[in-house]
Amino acid sequence: MPDSLTLTLTHLYPDHLNLYGDTGNLIVLRRRCQWRGIDCTVKSLSMGEVSRPGETDLYFMGGGQDNDQVAVVEDFHQLKADTIQADTEAGVVFxxxxxxxxxxxxxxxxxxxQETPGLGIINVTTKAPGTEVKQRCIGNLVAEIPDAMYEEIQSLYAESQAGKSQIIPKTLVGFENHSGQTFLGEGVEPLAKTVAGFGNNAAAEYEGARYKNVFGSYMHGSLLPKNPHFADYLIGLALRRKYQDPTLTLPPLADTEELEAHHYAVARYGSTRG
Structure with a gap:
């Protein structure tokens, strides 16, 4: 592994898919890299631009209204699909x-x-609510991280940092606002188990999805500022893949304000389901 580490982050469709301050997720990733001395480059990949394989370590795509989502589909399939699908199958983080x-x-x-073809990056489908769904899925969302993923997150921090693993939250917090109901297909795992709020759909017990190093979530807020351990997980996965080093660790950051915000959300909203 080289003495200095680098990461390239790619923001997909920043002009069309950028609701609820989701660009804050990229700011967090870049800052947490910089604070650790990791050289982090953020580039945009917009409409009309062609993607090429092997040029990024982590993709990010934010939220958008229905018409914005429809607008990018044709562009994706014509100019970006082959590269991004090949990258994510090879373990690039998304x-x-x-x-x-x-x-x-x-x-x-x-x-x-109107039914629109998606990007086909992950085996999930989303449907508009039917008559059995009387409300949007909106409100604060708290979800519990699976044990295996939690152990991976703990492994990212150097063992010499005594006690760090004891303060890593086993939860994710955020704010959801969606009418679409998402259902996971074969080969896809939930990102987390819903503790409070809805998650994937109005009847779901789970929030988000994971396939290889591809992650989907309904959490705005933004997601990563109040979940610094998950931000580090994405950074760690990207670095371990890039440098082919499964033992690579990150020096922990203090995260005082971030964790205070996280624990406040858990304490206030985490006691009810739905």
């Missing part, structure tokens, strides 16, 4: 939030009844 999460799937059914 994070999609809300509309970006819905768009990652095979199809999504709009509120006007």
């Amino acid at each position: 994070l999609g939030v809300c509309g970006g999460y819905q768009l990652m799937g095979n199809t999504f059914l709009m509120g006007n009844g």
